[in-house]
Amino acid sequence: MKIKTILLIIVSCFFINADRHDDIKTEINNVLNKLPAGTSVGMLIYNPLTRDTIYSINHTESMIPASNTKLFTTATALEIMGGGYTLSTQILTDDNDITDGKINGNIYIKGLGNSVFTSEDLTEMSAGLYELGIKKITGNVIGDDTFFDDIYTRDDWIKDENANVKLAPISALVIDRNKTRVRKKRRGRLRTYTVNVTNPPLFAAEQLLEKISELGVEVEGTAEKGETPLTAQLLLEETIELRQLIKMINKNSNNFLAECLFKTIGAVASSKQGNSFYSTQAILTFIEDNGIYSEGTSIVDGSGISRFDQITVGAIVGLLERMYFDIKNFDDYYNSLSIAGVDGTLNERMYNTAAENNFRGKTGTLNGVSSLSGYLVTADGDDLIISIIFEFERGRWNTYRNIQDEIIEILAGWKEESPEGLLQQGSQENTN
Numbered sequence: 001m002k003i004k005t006i007l008l009i010i011v012s013c014f015f016i017n018a019d020r021h022d023d024i025k026t027e028i029n030n031v032l033n034k035l036p037a038g039t040s041v042g043m044l045i046y047n048p049l050t051r052d053t054i055y056s057i058n059h060t061e062s063m064i065p066a067s068n069t070k071l072f073t074t075a076t077a078l079e080i081m082g083g084g085y086t087l088s089t090q091i092l093t094d095d096n097d098i099t100d101g102k103i104n105g106n107i108y109i110k111g112l113g114n115s116v117f118t119s120e121d122l123t124e125m126s127a128g129l130y131e132l133g134i135k136k137i138t139g140n141v142i143g144d145d146t147f148f149d150d151i152y153t154r155d156d157w158i159k160d161e162n163a164n165v166k167l168a169p170i171s172a173l174v175i176d177r178n179k180t181r182v183r184k185k186r187r188g189r190l191r192t193y194t195v196n197v198t199n200p201p202l203f204a205a206e207q208l209l210e211k212i213s214e215l216g217v218e219v220e221g222t223a224e225k226g227e228t229p230l231t232a233q234l235l236l237e238e239t240i241e242l243r244q245l246i247k248m249i250n251k252n253s254n255n256f257l258a259e260c261l262f263k264t265i266g267a268v269a270s271s272k273q274g275n276s277f278y279s280t281q282a283i284l285t286f287i288e289d290n291g292i293y294s295e296g297t298s299i300v301d302g303s304g305i306s307r308f309d310q311i312t313v314g315a316i317v318g319l320l321e322r323m324y325f326d327i328k329n330f331d332d333y334y335n336s337l338s339i340a341g342v343d344g345t346l347n348e349r350m351y352n353t354a355a356e357n358n359f360r361g362k363t364g365t366l367n368g369v370s371s372l373s374g375y376l377v378t379a380d381g382d383d384l385i386i387s388i389i390f391e392f393e394r395g396r397w398n399t400y401r402n403i404q405d406e407i408i409e410i411l412a413g414w415k416e417e418s419p420e421g422l423l424q425q426g427s428q429e430n431t432n
Contacts, residue, residue: 021054024414028055031406036399040391042313045411048321048385054411059314062296063389066364067253068316068371069304074246074258074336075323076286077265083243083332087113087264089173091125091208092232098134106139106221107235108228109208111173111201112147113267113274114240115260116248119176119207121238126211128236134212140221141209143201144228147172148263148274152200154301165305170259171200172267172274175207177256201225243332250336250362251344255303262302276300292318304364313387316373320385324375337361337374340408350405354379354412361386363401368392370400376408380415 032041042063045054077085090112095105107129111117152169168178178197183190197203205223213219249257267274269282280299287294298310323333338344341356345363350356361374373387386408390400 024410025055027410028407031403031410034403035390036392036394038393039400042387042389043407044313044317044385044387046317046321046385047382048324049383054384059317060293060295060312062298062310062312063391064307064366064369065304065309065311065316065389066366066369066371067255067304068362068364068373068387068389069299069301069309069311070249070253070258071316071319071362071373072283072287072299072311073262073265073302074250075319075329075333076283077242077246077261078323078329078332079286079326080265080269080282081242083241083329085242085268086239087115087242087245088237088239089114089117089121089125090234090238091129091236092228092234094139094229094232096233098132098233098235101133101135103134103137103139105137106142106226107137107208108142108144108226108232109173109204110144110147110228111171111204113172113260113264114238115174115177115257116240116245117174117238122175122204122207123211125236125238126208126215129212130215130217132235134217136218136220137212138220140226141205141212141219141223142226142228143173143203143205143208143223144226145171145173145201145204146227146273147267151275154259154306165255167256167259167303167305168196169198169200170256170263172260172263173201173204174260175200175204178203199225243336246332246336251338253345253363255305258303259301265302287315287319290322292322305366307366313373313389316387317385320373320375320387324383324385334360334375338363349401350409350412353405353409355405355409358412359386359408364389365397370397370404372401372404372408376411378412378414384411386411 042058042061044056044059090110092108092110093103095103148171152171178200179194180197182193182195184193202225209219209223248254262279263274265282266278270278283299293314296310296312297315300306300308323330337360338346339357340346340349340359341351346361358377359374361372364371369391371389376384376386378384388404
């Protein structure tokens with residue numbers, strides 16, 4: 001009799017789990033019913049350990065991912081380079097002997113994808129150059145950004161691009177995100193404006209020349225744009241690790257940094273000059289090599305601000321599942337995501353709910369688009385992968401963000417009774 005009871009429970013648990021899935025689906029459907037008419041929805045909720053699909057709607061429909069594109073950019077970067085890869089800004093010279101305190105030749109400032117380099121960093125490097133004993137430079141100060149191509153604007157590399165978000169020039173050599181302050185007279189008064197740098201390598205050379213001259217270093221030449229010889233000697237270097245950069249990109253959804261990383265991917269993957277073609281090919285190759293669903297996927301940039309980016313929620317969940325099982329890179333990837341109610345673009349979302357501190361995700365926002373994807377730990381300790389995209393013509397972003405949050409909050413509090421629990425309960429009842 002006891003054996004029959006246990007067998008009955010084993011069979012029954014499958015139906016009970018199915019009922020629990022129906023319950024959660026009903027709750028989610030009730031939330032989706034709040035969406036304004038005409039909203040397009042793509043959503044997939046998946047348990048990577050049990051391979052159980054909790055909820056799916058239009059998971060193979062191609063949609064605009066907005067900044068969820070950054071998930072692919074940063075994952076590909078980790079795969080190709082690893083979290084410890086350093087992106088740098090270097091000062092070099094073509095003089096092999098500087099022990100006399102003189103550089104008989106040129107000095108170079110070369111960018112290798114360090115997009116967070118600042119004028120303060122340049123001040124420190126200038127001081128470091130002076131501390132090396134350099135008192136005179138007979139040649140020029142040359143800015144080198146040839147690690148990338150010189151197509152600085154997205155409009156030039158994305159055909160028919162008409163992005164709502166305008167960025168500073170995307171270059172391998174960057175100072176202060178390629179923005180500077182200028183004084184201009186307007187209506188009879190001098191005013192200070194922030195403007196984009198138009199020629200990043202020349203601007204960097206001019207800034208370095210100015211700073212070392214202020215320290216008393218005599219420079220006979222001028223600031224120019226050029227290329228560093230392969231035989232040049234490295235004098236100083238400022239770096240950032242990839243794992244730190246992707247935190248800045250994903251947590252705060254920084255478009256400029258994402259686009260610079262996009263071209264870095266192209267440079268490293270191709271071992272040639274970084275450009276949009278090599279970058280796109282590297283990301284698509286990563287998708288293909290890892291068996292991620294690719295139908296309907298088109299990636300043209302690294303940030304997701306282009307409306308020509310097209311991705312399915314099925315592809316996003318496939319990507320997140322791939323990274324979930326990547327022992328080498330998952331921690332860096334997971335730690336780069338915004339934490340609900342704590343930091344980044346999710347710092348004020350899902351606060352004081354079961355999802356707070358239990359959901360790590362990436363937001364995405366464009367006109368008429370709201371996306372949210374990431375990892376959730378439920379009330380009973382299950383890991384879920386979630387991707388939600390809404391495309392809409394009515395209402396404001398907050399309406400759609402609130403609905404996304406409500407769905408995740410429901411899932412965060414979800415407790416799915418396990419077969420083991422049912423067996424234990426049945427055994428106790430049979431014993432009694």
